[in-house]
Amino acid sequence: MKMNRHYTEMAQSYLFSTVNKKVSEFSAAHPEREIIRLGIGDVTLPLAKPVIQALHQAVDEMGTAEGFHGYGPEQGYPFLKDAIRDYYAERGVQVASDEIFISDGAKSDLANILGLFGEDNTVLVPDPVYPTYVDDNISDGRRVIYAQAGEENGFLPMPDESKKADIIYICSPSNPTGAVYTPAQLKEWVDFANANGSVILFDAAYECFVTEPGKARSIFEVEGARTCAIEICSFSKIAGFTGTRCGYTLVPMELEREGMNLNKTWLRRQTTKFNGVPYIVQRAAAAVFTKEGMAEIQHNLDYYRQNARVIAQALEECGVWYCGGKNSPYIWMKCPGGMDSWTFFDWLLENAGVVGTPGAGFGACGEGFFRLTAFGNAEKTKEAAQRMKQAIASL
Numbered sequence: 001m002k003m004n005r006h007y008t009e010m011a012q013s014y015l016f017s018t019v020n021k022k023v024s025e026f027s028a029a030h031p032e033r034e035i036i037r038l039g040i041g042d043v044t045l046p047l048a049k050p051v052i053q054a055l056h057q058a059v060d061e062m063g064t065a066e067g068f069h070g071y072g073p074e075q076g077y078p079f080l081k082d083a084i085r086d087y088y089a090e091r092g093v094q095v096a097s098d099e100i101f102i103s104d105g106a107k108s109d110l111a112n113i114l115g116l117f118g119e120d121n122t123v124l125v126p127d128p129v130y131p132t133y134v135d136d137n138i139s140d141g142r143r144v145i146y147a148q149a150g151e152e153n154g155f156l157p158m159p160d161e162s163k164k165a166d167i168i169y170i171c172s173p174s175n176p177t178g179a180v181y182t183p184a185q186l187k188e189w190v191d192f193a194n195a196n197g198s199v200i201l202f203d204a205a206y207e208c209f210v211t212e213p214g215k216a217r218s219i220f221e222v223e224g225a226r227t228c229a230i231e232i233c234s235f236s237k238i239a240g241f242t243g244t245r246c247g248y249t250l251v252p253m254e255l256e257r258e259g260m261n262l263n264k265t266w267l268r269r270q271t272t273k274f275n276g277v278p279y280i281v282q283r284a285a286a287a288v289f290t291k292e293g294m295a296e297i298q299h300n301l302d303y304y305r306q307n308a309r310v311i312a313q314a315l316e317e318c319g320v321w322y323c324g325g326k327n328s329p330y331i332w333m334k335c336p337g338g339m340d341s342w343t344f345f346d347w348l349l350e351n352a353g354v355v356g357t358p359g360a361g362f363g364a365c366g367e368g369f370f371r372l373t374a375f376g377n378a379e380k381t382k383e384a385a386q387r388m389k390q391a392i393a394s395l
Contacts, residue, residue: 006141015131015361016040022345023355036384038311038372039355041175041329043240045303047284048296051239054287058280069279074270076102076248080282083289084248093220095250099263101270102277102285105247106205106234111136112273113201113230113249116265117167124165126157128359128366130175130203142167148365155179155323155332159192168193170219171203173210176362176371177332178324180215186222193228199257200229205247208238208301210327226252230262237329239288239297246277246285304329307374307381314385318392329374332359337395344370351394352387 019039027035047055061067075081081097088095103109110132119141125133127146137144145165147157155177170189172181181189193200202219210217219225231250235241255262277285287293308325315322315333322333335344341358348354348370356373359366374381 004139006139010135010138011131014135015357018361019345019355019357023349026349033353035349035353035355036376036380036387037355038374038376038381038384039357041237041373041375042242043237043304043375044377045240045300047240047244048288048293048300050287050290050293050296051284055280055284058283062280072276072279072282074274074276075267076100076277077279077282080286081248083286087289088218088220091217091221093218095220096253099250099252101249101251101266102282103247103249103274104245104277105236105241106203106232107132109232109247109249110201110203112269113232113266114140114142114167115269115273116262117199121166122164123167123169124163124198125169126171126174127364128155128176128362128369129169130171131362133169133171134363137167146363146365149177149179150365151321151334156181156185158185159188164196164198166198168198168200169203170200171205172216173206173324173328173330175203175206176330176357176359176366177369178326178328178330179332180210180212180327182214183216183221186216186219187224190219190222190224190228194224197257198228199255199262200225202229202231203233204231205234206237206328206330207233208297209305209329211305212327215327220250220252226254228255230255235285235288238301239285239293240300241285244281244284246281303378304374307376307378310378310381310385311372311374314389318389320392325374331372331374333370333372335359335368335370336392339368341367341370348388348391352384352391354384354387 081100084100085095085097122143123137124145124147127148134144149155149157156179207217219229219231234247251263251266253263311331312325320333320336322331325331341360345358357371359369
């Protein structure tokens with residue numbers, strides 16, 4: 001028996017497991033204290049009414065001989081793929097239904113898509129970065145290098161000829177920083193990837209939060225992306241499917257490497273190793289794109305956007321540097337008083353009863369920064385912002 005020793009090269013604990021452990025220990029020691037969590041990016045508003053109605057109808061269908069659905073197509077039902085195609089078309093982005101693959105979430109596909117690539121590829125990830133990008137590749141034995149981000153580049157790293165890679169991760173709007181690329185900036189990455197034979201894995205999970213003109217929501221807005229990019233997205237943030245589980249991956253027909261067509265190869269992989277997303281969940285996901293569904297979902301997104309504005313305003317009044325918040329549910333703040341990330345985590349918990357996520361958990365370049373999320377309850381978010389203002393003012 002031989003084990004995959006690459007797991008021993010990963011951090012001993014997943015970032016959010018460490019955060020939860022610290023909060024549990026604090027709660028046990030201070031049961032009288034109310035803690036407000038602005039750490040993990042889980043949504044709090046319920047599913048939209050049209051989504052629930054679609055779920056109920058699909059469940060009723062499953063209880064009839066005529067409406068029963070057994071094994072479905074592993075790549076997703078046409079009704080949902082077509083709805084996603086039309087969603088992109090409304091923004092002027094043309095994708096074909098057979099380029100869309102339905103999944104149980106972006107996190108799964110971000111890991112599973114790596115099965116198309118050899119283990120001897122070099123992977124470039126931004127720093128700071130969503131931790132699973134690194135873990136997914138370390139556990140497979142790939143070499144990981146970093147595109148460093150900081151205040152000087154607005155936490156939007158750009159291509160560097162000295163750092164060539166076979167696989168390039170881009171997350172925009174960024175988790176954790178909330179920074180968003182423009183189409184012109186993404187064009188530089190696309191040209192870089194095409195020139196070097198690289199493949200970009202574009203995480204668009206937060207595209208629905210982009211409202212500012214001139215910011216990109218899809219890498220396929222950029223000319224040349226169809227020969228170098230795969231886009232992975234999720235219903236978790238746009239529609240609150242964190243507990244319902246549904247996402248999708250776009251693999252353009254033009255994308256080929258070493259004589260292999262990645263669309264056909266991904267189809268082959270999915271039909272072998274994936275059973276597909278349940279019919280009732282796909283019906284619920286399709287309801288997201290109805291007129292009624294989008295209206296209620298936009299209301300929910302505005303709720304979270306307002307939370308972000310509340311947090312951002314509090315930081316501005318304290319004179320604390322931050323980015324994100326405007327086109328993202330995340331606010332990436334500089335730790336006040338010169339504190340490092342975990343020191344500030346403990347300090348904020350002790351002095352304000354507020355939980356965030358230490359930036360150091362997202363990479364070396366995240367040290368000295370801190371992530372807050374706008375996905376909480378509105379009243380609790382206002383209270384948390386006020387507590388933070390009072391605590392920081394005391395420094």
